[in-house]
Amino acid sequence: MEVTARAPGKIILAGEHAVVHGYTAVASSIDLHTVASLRLRPDGEDTINLQLKDVGLDFSWPIQKIKEVVAHLGSPFSSTPTSCSLEIIKSLTALVDEQSFPEARIGLASGVCAFLWLYTSILGFKPATVIVTSQLPVGAGLGSSAAYCVTLSAALLAFSDSVKVDMSQKGWFIFKEAEVELLNKWAFEGEKIIHGKPSGVDNSVSTFGNMIKFKSGSMTRIDSNMPLRMLITNTKVGRDTKALVANVSSRKSKHPEVMGCVLNAIEFISEEWSTIIQSHALDDLSLATNEERLIELMEMNQGLLLSIGVSQAAIETVLQTTMKYKLASKLTGAGGGGCVLTFLPIQLSEAIVDKVVGELESFGFQCFAAGIGGKGVQISFDSSP
């Protein structure tokens, strides 16, 4: 029996950076997924195997070795998500480091630790093979690590005693609401191992799908009633999120009045976004009007992000390129590189999308056209031997 789980990535539609200063942001799922398949192996075999296909990494740990690190904790305890202590993280990291880990992939070590923690906490020490693939670029602000933790948690919980699922069901489906909440908590524990102090937004969007409004640490799930599509352009320019956040704070203290107005403007943009996407457009005309308003909000939000100093040359290249096609774009996430969103109106022809993508890719960027606000994590079973 094999379970496959898939979890979506996320984008910030509005309010990035402002959220750090107590204002509202809106995040959405995107239909680019990280997929994990888990197949339990006969009890006689004594290894847990993790294959990260996209990066060509393949790990195998003798179960005995893993037990030496975590067995004293008394896992599995799948129904009560627990944090991995710094001490255990250290020991798990040692286990990971024993494996052949190419220098260039060193950043992924914490993700492998998170796997070991989630695995042993939820499923204990059953031998298995877990294969992970992803459509999401790593470190580009699209929530790849959250999608990874969510998809792993889903696959692991599917075989645990904490959720009740009918394994004979066909196609993609998801656990009951309370079980999904549990899954989200586990994914958050994984995120903590990878990021230290994640906000919880990424894993929540990946778990529940659709959109989430968040402000001062509290999250509200909102249901989009609009079909939305974005072109996501990964500039591949790395950035230092902490430095960007610090620069915004410094600008805020140097120009308090201007920045106060700018952050208030962003607040109103987030509020308008959530109002518009929740409204029920009754006909094509009101849909077009709503699209038009969202496009303006995107353009305004990008302007305000430029104002607070987090745009950057590659982002401006995307902006300038899409502007030639009368398309509105904004950076998403921390800025200073990373990804840029371009709104794709429903009526826009694929020929134009192809042209824009061609032009953007000629700069070395990577483009994904993605649906916005779709479903969260899902699982499916395959009973073939």
Add this chain to the structure above:
Amino acid sequence: MEVTARAPGKIILAGEHAVVHGYTAVASSIDLHTVASLRLRPDGEDTINLQLKDVGLDFSWPIQKIKEVVAHLGSPFSSTPTSCSLEIIKSLTALVDEQSFPEARIGLASGVCAFLWLYTSILGFKPATVIVTSQLPVGAGLGSSAAYCVTLSAALLAFSDSVKVDMSQKGWFIFKEAEVELLNKWAFEGEKIIHGKPSGVDNSVSTFGNMIKFKSGSMTRIDSNMPLRMLITNTKVGRDTKALVANVSSRKSKHPEVMGCVLNAIEFISEEWSTIIQSHALDDLSLATNEERLIELMEMNQGLLLSIGVSQAAIETVLQTTMKYKLASKLTGAGGGGCVLTFLPIQLSEAIVDKVVGELESFGFQCFAAGIGGKGVQISFDSSP
């Protein structure tokens, strides 16, 4: 005896568009000039000759013909600036149209009308040759028409009874304050013929130089205490100022809260600009700090202009290009094309300026490095025969 007058162009440093909605804007002179030289000819000769060197136009009107149109008004009345009636504009236009006027230069006809009105109003019907040249591109938002009217008014008044000047003075100088006020009023009358309803900002900046803060129709002259230099890039993209202004108003009515915050932010930027440039920097360190703050204000202002929807692909190209060199830019004036300002810090090497200019010119743009906030209109006499 020949008089030469030169009048500077202008840029908007901060607050364009916001000023339409009752907020503050700051305009500055730039050391790119329009120059007019006027040489009276012996009374026996019976024509007034105007040569617009940059556009290769050369007009000659028999004085008798001009008299037929305006003599009944009883000019010259150099000390009391008067408006040209629509009827007289019509008659003057007919005079202009009689001249060979190439189709492509038709937009300049109103400028030639303005010349005839200023000439006859201030100097009456003395035969003369007036030669005009300019460093300012036409229709690019750099106040070329105002500089033209100011320089003509200065040259004409220099030979009128309304100002008292010592023609033996050497070098550039200017009339007394009250006379300069008179000059500015005449230039405004010229601007009205060219633009219909000018704000009076352009001619005031060109006349008085330095900087002007303006809001709801009232102007305050401010003295800059900082040496400032900008790279002015003319994208050569024509724009429809009325349509741009209308779009901003429409966006304001669609997104009142967001736009309210954005316009307030611009107000604070204009206020900060005027505070900083008037402050007396005591040493290199505080000068550098002030430069840094102005650079941030430029970047913020551009972001806000993008927010209100008046940026455009060519402007974004300039932005993206200068951003690669860590230089801050903003559009100036109406947007939708036109000119872009790039702040040139005092310490910036000429080699880098050259590189940036080279890159910008490779897009077909035209660049001028210009000092900001310099002197207004000046005259000088040449007594060689």
